[in-house]
Amino acid sequence: xxxxxxxxxxxxxxxxxxxxxxxxxxxxxxxxxxxxxxxxxxxxxxxxxxxxxxxxxxxxxxxxxxxxxxxxxxxxxxxxxxxxxxxxxxxxxxxxxxxxxxxxxxxxxxxxxxxxxxxxxxxxxxxxxxxxxxxxxxxxxxxxxxxx
Numbered sequence: 499x500x501x502x503x504x505x506x507x508x509x510x511x512x513x514x515x516x517x518x519x520x521x522x523x524x525x526x527x528x529x530x531x532x533x534x535x536x537x538x539x540x541x542x543x544x545x546x547x548x549x550x551x552x553x554x555x556x557x558x559x560x561x562x563x564x565x566x567x568x569x570x571x572x573x574x575x576x577x578x579x580x581x582x583x584x585x586x587x588x589x590x591x592x593x594x595x596x597x598x599x600x601x602x603x604x605x606x607x608x609x610x611x612x613x614x615x616x617x618x619x620x621x622x623x624x625x626x627x628x629x630x631x632x633x634x635x636x637x638x639x640x641x642x643x644x645x646x
Contacts (some may be wrong), residue, residue, distance in 0.1 A: 499628075501577060506532035508573030508589075509539075510564070513617050513626040539570045582625035583639030611640045 499507075499518055507517035510532060520528035533554060544550045549563040558566070572592050579585035599610045625631060 500533075502533045502536045503528075504577045505536045505570070505573045508576055509536065509569045513564055514621045518624070536570075539567070543567075543570070569581075580634060581639050582622055582629065582631075583636035585625060586618060586622040586640070589621065593618055 499514065499521065502644065503521065506512075506528070507514050512520075517528060538552070538555055541547075542555070547555075549560060549567075552567075553560045553563050556563075556566075575590045576585050576592065579588055594611070595601045597607070597614070600607060602608055602611060611625060623633075626636070
């Protein structure tokens with residue numbers, strides 16, 4: 499997949515494999531609409547558009563613009579990571595941050611978080627497969643600790 503496809507998968511909450519399958523089916527939402535939105539978001543970020551302009555351009559309500567921009571910025575951080583392992587680490591961190599406001603007070607909430615981390619693991623596998631590498635090729639990146 500191209501970078502814009504990975505960004506779209508991140509912004510819209512699809513696993514990379516599922517997004518790839520939709521591309522292979524020539525699904526217009528995945529082939530055209532979502533990548534076009536990503537292109538608009540990139541332009542808006544580069545040119546520092548006002549939220550109102552972005553709202554009108556994307557034809558979405560103004561209350562959804564901030565959330566979409568946040569998702570896009572998270573997607574950039576994940577997709578533009580230097581390695582699949584760093585991408586994975588960033589995606590797991592964002593997954594945990596997104597789960598915290600909801601809370602982790604019940605088995606159901608913990609299970610939902612575990613499922614999302616499993617999706618992130620599947621995305622890591624997808625990225626590694628695309629590079630024709632092995633998980634062990636990224637062992638050092640996965641074990642990296644910032645304070646050591």
